[in-house]
Amino acid sequence: MREKTPYEKYGGFSTVSKIVMRLYDKLLDDDDVGPFFDDVDMPRLIDHQTKFVSSLMGGPASFSDTHIANAHRNLTIHNAHFDKLKELIQETLDEFSVEPGDAAAVLGAFEARRGLLVED
Amino acid sequence: MSLEAINEQLLRAIGVGVALVHTPTGAVRYANDTFGEWFGPIEDEARLPDLMAGAEIFEALKQLEASGTLTTEVSFKRRRRSMTVAIEVNRALDEEEDLAVLVCQNISRIKELESMIDSYAMMVERNTHEIRREKEHVEKLLLNMMPRTAYEEYKSFGVVAPRLFDDVTVLTLSFANFESIIAEHDPAVIVSELNDVYTAFDRIGEQFGCERVRTTGDSYVAVSGVPDPVRDHAGSVASAAIRFLRYLEQRNTSHPIKWIARAGIASGPVIGSVVGVQKYIYDVFGPAVSAADRTRSAAPEMEVAVDGSAERHLDARYVIEGLDGAGVLRETGKAGAMQS
Numbered sequence: 001m002r003e004k005t006p007y008e009k010y011g012g013f014s015t016v017s018k019i020v021m022r023l024y025d026k027l028l029d030d031d032d033v034g035p036f037f038d039d040v041d042m043p044r045l046i047d048h049q050t051k052f053v054s055s056l057m058g059g060p061a062s063f064s065d066t067h068i069a070n071a072h073r074n075l076t077i078h079n080a081h082f083d084k085l086k087e088l089i090q091e092t093l094d095e096f097s098v099e100p101g102d103a104a105a106v107l108g109a110f111e112a113r114r115g116l117l118v119e120d
Numbered sequence: 121m122s123l124e125a126i127n128e129q130l131l132r133a134i135g136v137g138v139a140l141v142h143t144p145t146g147a148v149r150y151a152n153d154t155f156g157e158w159f160g161p162i163e164d165e166a167r168l169p170d171l172m173a174g175a176e177i178f179e180a181l182k183q184l185e186a187s188g189t190l191t192t193e194v195s196f197k198r199r200r201r202s203m204t205v206a207i208e209v210n211r212a213l214d215e216e217e218d219l220a221v222l223v224c225q226n227i228s229r230i231k232e233l234e235s236m237i238d239s240y241a242m243m244v245e246r247n248t249h250e251i252r253r254e255k256e257h258v259e260k261l262l263l264n265m266m267p268r269t270a271y272e273e274y275k276s277f278g279v280v281a282p283r284l285f286d287d288v289t290v291l292t293l294s295f296a297n298f299e300s301i302i303a304e305h306d307p308a309v310i311v312s313e314l315n316d317v318y319t320a321f322d323r324i325g326e327q328f329g330c331e332r333v334r335t336t337g338d339s340y341v342a343v344s345g346v347p348d349p350v351r352d353h354a355g356s357v358a359s360a361a362i363r364f365l366r367y368l369e370q371r372n373t374s375h376p377i378k379w380i381a382r383a384g385i386a387s388g389p390v391i392g393s394v395v396g397v398q399k400y401i402y403d404v405f406g407p408a409v410s411a412a413d414r415t416r417s418a419a420p421e422m423e424v425a426v427d428g429s430a431e432r433h434l435d436a437r438y439v440i441e442g443l444d445g446a447g448v449l450r451e452t453g454k455a456g457a458m459q460s
Contacts, residue, residue, distance in 0.1 A: 017236055024232070028200045035200075042202035046232055047239035054240075060247045 005058025006102045016059060019096055020049045026088045033084050036075055056106045069116045077117045086110060137205070137224030141168050144218055146178045155224060158198070158205060172196055177207060181220055184209055193227070204231045266394060266402030267331065269347045274394060280402070282393035288345030289357040289430050290390065290404070290412040291330065293321075293364060293383040296421050298338035301377055313377055317368070324363045329356040333404045341412075343404050346392045354433030357385050358449055361424040369422065384416025385449070386427035424449040 007016065024046065028034050037045055048071065054061040086107055093103040121129075131138060137155035139162075141148055146168035156162045159171040168174045168181070173194040180192045188211065195204045206227045212219035262271050270280045295301070302310060314335075321340055322332050330344035330353075342360065344353035361383045372378040388408035395403045411427050419425030426440050426449050434440070436454045440447035 013240055017233070017240070020236060021232065037200055042232060043235035043238070046235040050236050050239040051243060054243065061243045 006098070006105070007054060007057035007059035009102070010057070010096065010098060012059070013054075015096065016050070016053050016057065019092055020046065020053050022095060023053065023089065023092045024049055026092060027085075030084065030088060033081050033088070036077070036081070056109050057102075065113065065116055068113055072117045075117075076119055079114075079118055082114055082118050135226075137222070137226075139168075139222040139224075140212065141181065141220050141222060142217065143181060143184065143211075143220050146174075146181070149219065155222070158203065158224065158226065172198075173205075177209075177222070180207075181209060184211060184220060195231075201228065202231070203228045267347045267392075270392070270394060270402050280394035282391050283347065284389060284391055284406075285346050285349075286389050287353070287387060288343055288350075288390055288408060289330075289353040289385060289387045289433065290408045291342045291344075291357045291361050291364075291383060291385045292339060292409070292412045292416050293341075293361070293381050294339040294416060296380040296382055297378070301379075305377060309377075313375075313379075317371070317379060320367050320371075321360075321364055324367065325360050328360040328363075329353075330360050334401070341404070341409070343390065343408075346390065346404055352433075352435075354385070354387050354430045355435065355437065357430070358424070358426070358434055358438055359451075361385055362449060362451055365422055365424065380421050382416055382419035382421055383424040384412045384414070384419055384427065385424060385430045386411035386415050387430040387433055420448065 010016075028037055051061040051063055053059075055063040089110065090103060090107060093106060098106070132152045133154075134152065135154060137152065137158050139148055139151040139155045148162055148166040148168055148171075151159075151162040151166075159174060162171075169178045171177075173196045176194050177192065180190060184190055189208065191206065191208045193204060193206050195202055197203065204227050206225045208223045210221045210223070212221050259271070262274070266274065266280070273280050318332070318335055318340060321342070325331060325342050328344075329350050330342045331346070333341045333343050333346075335341070342357070344350045344356040344360075350356055364383060365381060368379050368381055386408050388406070388411060390404045390406035390408045392402065392404045395401060408429070411429060415425045415427040426434070426447055431440050431447070437452055439450050439452050441450055442448050
């Protein structure tokens with residue numbers, strides 16, 4: 001029998017939806033990364049977050065690197081923004097008692113895509 | 121504190137936005153704190169059209185019938201957030217002034233959740249679609265390995281119970297010159313040739329109501345009457361066997377590799393079952409299969425030998441030449457009893 005994905009382990013969509021909403025709040029409230037979302041409409045942003053968080057946790061979504069690169073093409077994102085984003089994700093995962101190992105895996109998957117977002 | 125004061129406090133602090141608007145001019149006569157928080161600070165002489173999304177609300181307000189109620193939704197951005205407010209407008213019961221009461225609820229969270237569910241539902245739908253495609257693929261593979269009835273049984277119960285089929289006819293065919301072909305040709309060429317030949321056999325068999333059970337390198341085994349009964353199982357197999365050899369003869373005239381086969385057919389009982397747990401395959405074995413094998417080894421090259429067990433079932437369309445028990449099959453061209 002295969003091992004449970006973090007997605008299944010933490011309660012599937014029920015938990016993911018809460019994590020997404022929390023992360024969404026944090027991103028918008030943050031003055032460093034928030035402005036990136038000024039012109040993004042809400043359904044698109046939520047769609048993006050839902051798929052993203054699901055896929056990072058091994059849920060029913062796939063996110064291609066090309067898709068990620070395209071979505072961030074016209075944004076000037078610096079390493080500091082990316083670090084802030086990781087910090088917010090870490091915070092959110094902590095709030096939902098995601099085990100350090102699983103949280104590290106999520107952040108690792110995120111770190112692996114730094115080059116797709118950050119310009120310099 | 122008077123009751124009136126308490127009421128006022130309540131109205132101000134409540135999580136619902138409340139405002140009183142003069143309908144003809146849009147002048148805001150009263151707005152509670154929540155309303156101000158959402159649509160902008162309400163100063164003296166504030167007019168509804170000047171507020172956040174106010175023009176839209178004012179437009180709606182004008183359509184308010186004399187004593188009616190209307191509901192509307194407005195969306196706008198506040199601190200990067202898309203905010204959606206549902207507004208219910210009622211005409212105030214005031215004889216002197218044309219006033220409307222606006223009751224506003226923040227439904228942004230609901231809208232956000234709706235978007236999330238939409239997004240998730242789309243994801244799930246796409247996955248369901250992929251899973252269905254995968255399932256069809258697996259089903260197709262399994263149907264190559266076992267008859268449909270066995271597959272259905274396997275799907276429902278996880279196992280296929282062995283079944284005894286009392287009277288069926290088995291055909292086995294093997295190549296007399298297989299060893300030399302292997303020695304002389306490239307493996308890839310041999311596989312591709314066998315693929316060709318066996319596919320042709322499958323097609324011919326299907327036409328006559330017999331089905332391939334297995335191939336093991338140089339031998340091909342087919343049966344008629346498993347798992348669904350076939351009335352003229354011996355005739356089906358005999359017709360197919362003759363055409364297998366005819367096909368090979370034809371093919372040999374135009375291909376560099378000449379396949380020399382002999383075939384044997386026999387009737388009797390067999391057992392049909394899925395054999396194996398991890399690597400399952402539907403197999404047919406038993407007296408009729410052994411008899412067909414035995415008969416085949418007695419067949420001359422490019423001939424079909426018929427065991428006595430099968431001979432009994434054959435009608436006037438066929439004649440068996442030679443020794444009883446392993447004679448060679450010929451078609452007579454006559455109509456069979458079974459066909460009419």
